[in-house]
Amino acid sequence: MKLRNIRPHIPPSCIIRSSWGTVKSLNGLATDIFDILDLGGKIFKNREVLRYSYIPDTLPHREREIGSIARILIPALWGDTPSNIIIFGMTGTGKTVVSKILMKALQEKSNFIKERNLRTFMEIQEEMSDSESVRCLNSALSIIDHDDVLGPEMSQQLHRQIRSIYINCQQMDTAYRVMTQVANRLLPFSDEDRLPVSGLPIDEVHSRMLSKLDEASSLVIIILDEIDRLIMKVGDDILYTLTRINEDLQRTRVAIIGISNNLKIMDYLEPRVRSSLGSEEIIFEPYNALQLKDILEHRAKEAFYQGSIQDNVVSLCAGIAAQENGDARKALDLLRVSAELAERDHSPKLTDLYVKMAQKKIETDRVQQVVKSLPLQSKIVLYSIIQLKIFGRIKTTTKEVVETYSNYASKLDLIVLGRRQVVNLLNELDRLGIIQTKVISFGRHGRTTVIESNIPNTDVLSSLQGGLLSELKGLKPKVIYRPSF
Ligand SMILES: Nc1ncnc2c1ncn2[C@@H]1O[C@H](COP(=O)(O)OP(=O)(O)OP(=O)(O)O)[C@@H](O)[C@H]1O
Numbered sequence: 001m002k003l004r005n006i007r008p009h010i011p012p013s014c015i016i017r018s019s020w021g022t023v024k025s026l027n028g029l030a031t032d033i034f035d036i037l038d039l040g041g042k043i044f045k046n047r048e049v050l051r052y053s054y055i056p057d058t059l060p061h062r063e064r065e066i067g068s069i070a071r072i073l074i075p076a077l078w079g080d081t082p083s084n085i086i087i088f089g090m091t092g093t094g095k096t097v098v099s100k101i102l103m104k105a106l107q108e109k110s111n112f113i114k115e116r117n118l119r120t121f122m123e124i125q126e127e128m129s130d131s132e133s134v135r136c137l138n139s140a141l142s143i144i145d146h147d148d149v150l151g152p153e154m155s156q157q158l159h160r161q162i163r164s165i166y167i168n169c170q171q172m173d174t175a176y177r178v179m180t181q182v183a184n185r186l187l188p189f190s191d192e193d194r195l196p197v198s199g200l201p202i203d204e205v206h207s208r209m210l211s212k213l214d215e216a217s218s219l220v221i222i223i224l225d226e227i228d229r230l231i232m233k234v235g236d237d238i239l240y241t242l243t244r245i246n247e248d249l250q251r252t253r254v255a256i257i258g259i260s261n262n263l264k265i266m267d268y269l270e271p272r273v274r275s276s277l278g279s280e281e282i283i284f285e286p287y288n289a290l291q292l293k294d295i296l297e298h299r300a301k302e303a304f305y306q307g308s309i310q311d312n313v314v315s316l317c318a319g320i321a322a323q324e325n326g327d328a329r330k331a332l333d334l335l336r337v338s339a340e341l342a343e344r345d346h347s348p349k350l351t352d353l354y355v356k357m358a359q360k361k362i363e364t365d366r367v368q369q370v371v372k373s374l375p376l377q378s379k380i381v382l383y384s385i386i387q388l389k390i391f392g393r394i395k396t397t398t399k400e401v402v403e404t405y406s407n408y409a410s411k412l413d414l415i416v417l418g419r420r421q422v423v424n425l426l427n428e429l430d431r432l433g434i435i436q437t438k439v440i441s442f443g444r445h446g447r448t449t450v451i452e453s454n455i456p457n458t459d460v461l462s463s464l465q466g467g468l469l470s471e472l473k474g475l476k477p478k479v480i481y482r483p484s485f
């Protein structure tokens with residue numbers, strides 16, 4: 001939003017701009033710049049509803065999965081230890097949100113049951129003498145009705161607390177980190193016993209985790225989200241430890257919920273870890289366009305003012321996201337960014353035009369983020385492809401890329417990678433969706449790999465520019481003219 005667009009609301013002659021970002025009118029009254037910018041179309045009623053951190057009240061089209069997981073977890077409310085669970089599903093299929101909601105519901109139900117037991121016990125106790133208190137507890141337990149949650153047999157385990165620990169293994173990606181996280185999450189934030197983030201021998205971390213778990217005297221459900229990343233990074237030793245941990249505990253029991261994007265991850269586990277972790281498998285299928293539409297409609301009702309979005313906007317966002325793997329996160333992103341663009345434009349309504357703009361913006365942002373985070377050698381390979389494109393080679397070959405890259409890398413005094421290593425980097429760029437590679441056969445004359453980038457040069461170059469690569473400015477690529485592909 002440029003200030004130029006809002007000037008008509010305040011006569012330009014009355015405005016001076018101060019260095020600290022407010023606009024002052026000449027009569028001496030300071031007006032907050034945000035008041036001035038906040039003039040136009042209001043679309044968002046509550047933008048938090050479309051953020052990742054928001055946990056919705058309802059999860060349409062996940063009732064079956066929620067039911068299946070709840071059925072596995074319900075023994076927790078009877079004082080038993082539920083089976084371990086592994087949840088699989090592609091990105092944005094609701095695995096994390098479903099697990100978080102279920103943990104909250106389980107916790108609430110367990111607190112409710114505990115309170116109810118206590119109330120019943122107190123009521124009976126009031127009518128009886130102290131000497132009868134033990135008998136009284138037994139009667140209290142026996143009169144609690146056997147509803148769908150409570151089993152017929154009440155045991156001393158009934159009073160075992162349920163605690164859940166959520167761990168994102170992309171961040172906690174070593175055995176040390178996972179174990180310290182388990183121990184620390186059982187302690188108050190200011191507790192002196194909290195384990196340091198590094199520096200202890202792993203055996204000590206293990207034994208301190210065990211003692212903290214046992215002191216908790218609870219049923220502890222550990223959710224290992226993105227477990228595939230942990231396994232790929234450090235193997236399955238930590239999972240072996242966690243799935244066997246009940247053998248070393250007296251008062252606490254542990255159940256594990258693993259969440260993975262990668263269905264094949266079980267192949268990387270030792271058979272005994274596989275059978276323990278995967279004793280219950282739940283699969284989250286990608287959403288289709290109609291399901292995504294339902295999900296978005298629920299959110300849109302809370303997020304936007306009535307009448308502020310065009311009728312077809314939700315279907316359009318759902319359709320686009322359905323084509324891209326049925327990812328609910330993408331669908332929500334698209335809706336949020338479209339609304340932000342419309343609001344920034346002071347448009348009174350969110351229309352499909354903004355969805356198209358948002359789609360482009362999200363893709364550009366993604367590409368720029370990926371390109372910026374590439375290792376230097378990959379950046380030079382990509383820079384070579386873009387330079388070849390600028391010099392007319394919209395489709396280029398491995399040979400041209402390798403030669404151009406070698407020239408650039410040596411100009412920058414870097415180690416020059418061999419052909420095979422460059423091909424590996426090309427494959428990685430292809431996997432990231434930055435370029436496309438395709439093998440073309442020339443019959444008797446052999447085969448060649450054709451490389452192409454459909455991303456606008458400016459988007460890539462703006463992320464590559466600066467740093468060492470600016471030294472390559474003006475250096476032409478090695479174009480080898482061959483027939484067009
Ligand atoms: N059925 C649903 N109803 C409402 N919102 C949903 C539903 N499914 C997913 N979402 C929302 O979509 C977003 C992505 O969901 P979530 O993070 O649970 O996906 P995920 O399967 O864990 O993805 P990843 O594998 O990338 O971690 C979240 O904002 C979540 O609230």
Ligand SMILES: [Mg+2]
Nearest residue numbers: 095096097225
């Ligand atoms: Mg997730």
